[in-house]
Amino acid sequence: MLKIVVCVKAVPDPKAAGNIKIDPQTKTLLRGNVPMVLNPLDKNALEAALQIKTGMEVHITVLSMGPPEAASIVKECLALGADRGILLSDRGFGGADAFATAYTLAMGVQKNGDADVVFCGMASSDGATEWVGPEMATMLDMPVVTMVREIIPHADEAWEVKSALENGYRRMRVRLPAVFTVTRDLNSPRTLSFSGIIKARKKTITEWGLDDLGVSAERVGLKGSPTIVTEMRTVENTRKVEFIEGTREEKAEQLVQKLVEVGVL
Amino acid sequence: MKDDKSPVWVIADQESCNLLPVTPQLVGKSRKLADDLGTTVEVVLLGDGVDTQPSNLFASGAERVFLGNDPALAEYHPDVYTDVIVGLAEKHKPQIILMGSTSMGRELAPLVAARLSTGLTAHCIDLNINADRVLEQIIPAYGGEITIVCPERRPQMATVAQGVFPLPALDEGCRGEVVSIDGPFVHTGRVEILEVVIEAPEGIPLDTATCVLAAGAGAGDLEGWKLIVELSKALSAGLGCTRPAVDEGWAELETMIGQSGKMVSPETYLGIGLSGEQQHMVGIAGAKTMIAVNNDKKSPVFSQVDYGVVDDCRDFVPVLLEKIRQYREKQVSC
Known part of the structure; x- marks a missing residue:
């Protein structure tokens, strides 16, 4: 049986993340009651695992x-x-920064035992570092392919994948166990079904802390993070807006005029 | 660490044996950082047929180039490139390593950082040496900016998108030392690159477009996005987007403008149905004239542009398209 681990993260809802602001006085974060949701790209990571499950025996x-x-x-x-x-x-x-997060997740993967494949979203919508997948792969001594946009699983444990480049893609063969970070182009994630919610009620969530993982407190969280945030500041805007007013037709006409003035039209 | 004179490194990024612009941009910035630290700039350049490139790196401000010029290094391979760079870094102990936020850098940087057990900051928009001689790495966040440092571990590592720093003035007279990296360059075969396929991008390239149109969540749905595409054609503009448009599946990740996407400096920027998030706005900070359309007069985008139109973009864009058509017709008949 193929064992897949999908790493997921709870992030502030990207649709409302604009409400999180830096307080100009205290230079601290105003969290603005933004709900936590599943990181969008992690849905693609889970969907990748679920699709592979339809073709072979997978946990x-x-x-x-x-x-x-x-x-x-x-x-x-x-x-x-x-x-x-x-x-x-x-x-x-x-x-934790990306490095300490990758280490903690890698220890989780290890404790869970013998993963053949680890899927991650290519980046999280809040941190947007893209580092957790490749750093975790290094710590687990697995190969990694980032920005995966197509997967062709093979029974012989050498999968073929396409990974996005700025102007094209790489086609690669990867021997399992391996880590893949996925892009939105890989698939269209399914939505929750009523029967799924009912089934999930019976499933329990395993919680592991520091002692369960058996790791040193020096290697996780803030203490285990090589990088730290030293300063937050608001940014001064240097431009002053002039509103184009009028009816919709008038506004469109004036905007066309403006675009002519600046040489776009 | 106070009098650390170890070098500042840039990992070169090349395509078809030509340096990507981000490489001389990073070398130019590193020159400034190295001058502040009283140290040297060194570049690691890997490829096949890249042996004529070191002169360009010296002209950009580098003093030394580690050159791996070998058929086995022709294409970026994660394991091979990581081994070479980690091996060199362990021997020469640079205090800073910079890479471009390119397809290669975004995968290679974390692989190198993890092997060296050090910190890595993503997609910086500025870099400075502070009073403690530590690298300040600035990224946009939460409508402002935050500074990240890696106070203890070395090297300090960061990625930077193309276009964040200007191309340096070239000094063709500058010469430096080329240190050749010897093979064999082998890997375990756990990852094989079968082929690299280059696909021609659609539309006008964002990097060179004189007008850039960017849109976001305000497009509403795929139909709304089609109107945006039509508008970009009517304006002969490069079409960019914000993250929500990528998340919704309307636009390709490659067209995202901002900190973790493209940095562009067009003559004119037109932002439609987007809220002016810092992560996006840093990508077009170099635009000369900036215009925004948003249905909320209080939207933060309006404090960052020169001209504003308050309207729902779904209703406004069709009218604007019509007015552009009328203008063009008038031009033809004159």
């Missing part, structure tokens, strides 16, 4: 690191069809 574990509230997105993945859900949650994991 899918969903793995996330986050606060206890992140259990809701693990639950969502179980309802979408994952077999096992693991949440790595501990105060000691807080404040």
Whole structure:
């Protein structure tokens, strides 16, 4: 049986993430009550695993690191069809940068045991670093292919994948076990079904903390992070807007005039 | 660490044996960083048939080039390139390593950083040396900017998108040292590159377009996006987008403008149905004239542009298209 781990992250809802602001006075983050959702690209990662499951015998574990509230997105993945859900949650994991996050997830993958394939979204919508997949692969001593847009699984454990480049793609053959980070082009994620939600009710989420993983507190969270944020600031705008007013027709006419003035038309 | 004189490194990025612009841009910036640190700029250049390129790197400000010129290095291979760079870095101990936020850099940088157990900052929009001689790595976030540092571990690593830093003035008289990297360059075969396929992009390339039209969530749906595409054609504009348009599946990731996408400097920027998020706006900061259309007069986008139209873009764009058509007809009849 092929064992797949899908790494997922709870992120502030990208549709409302604009409400998170830096307080110009205190230089701290104003979180603005934005709900946490499953990172959009992680849906593609889970969908990749679910599609492979239709063609062969597969066991899918969903793995996330986050606060206890992140259990809701693990639950969502179980309802979408994952077999096992693991949440790595501990105060000691807080404040992790990409490196410490990759390490913690890698330890989770290892404890879960013998993964053949690890899928991640190419990036998270909040951190947007793209580093967790490749760094985790290095820590697990697995090869990685980033920005995967097509997967052709083979029974002989050498999969063929296409990975996006700025102006084309690479076609590669990868020997398992391996880590793949996926793009939106790979698939169209399914949506939650009523029967899935009912089935997921019976599934429990495994929670592992620092002691369960058996890792040193120095290697995770803020302490295990090579990078730190030293300053936050708001940005001064140098432009001053002039509104084009009038009816819709008048506004469009004036905008055309403006586009002529600046040489676009 | 106070008097660290170890070098600043740039990992060169090349296509068909020509340096991508991001490489001399990073060398130029590294020159400034190295001058502040009182140290040297060194470049790692891997490829096959790239042995004429070091002179360009010296002219951009590098003092030394580690040159791996070998058929086995012709294409970027994650394991081979990582091994070569990690091996060199462990021997020469650079204090900073910079890479472009290119397809290669976005995969190679984290592989190298993880092997060297060090920090890596994604898609910086500025880099400075602070009073403690530490690299300040600036990224846009939450409508502002944040500074990230890697205070203890070395090297300090960052990726930077093409176009963030200007091309340096070339000094053709500059010469430097070429250190050749010897093979054999082998890998375990766990990853094989079967082929690299180059696809011609559709429409007007964003990098060179004099007018860039960008749109986001305000397009509403795929039908709304089609109107945006039509408008870009009517204006002969390069078409870019914000992350929500990629997330919705309307636009390709390659056309995303901003911190983790493309950095462009057109004459004119027209932003439609987008909210002016910092991650996007840093990508077009170099535009001369900026215009925005948004249905919310209070949208942050309006504090960052020269001209604003308050209207729902779904209703406004068809009218604008019609007015452009009328204008063109009038031009023809004159």
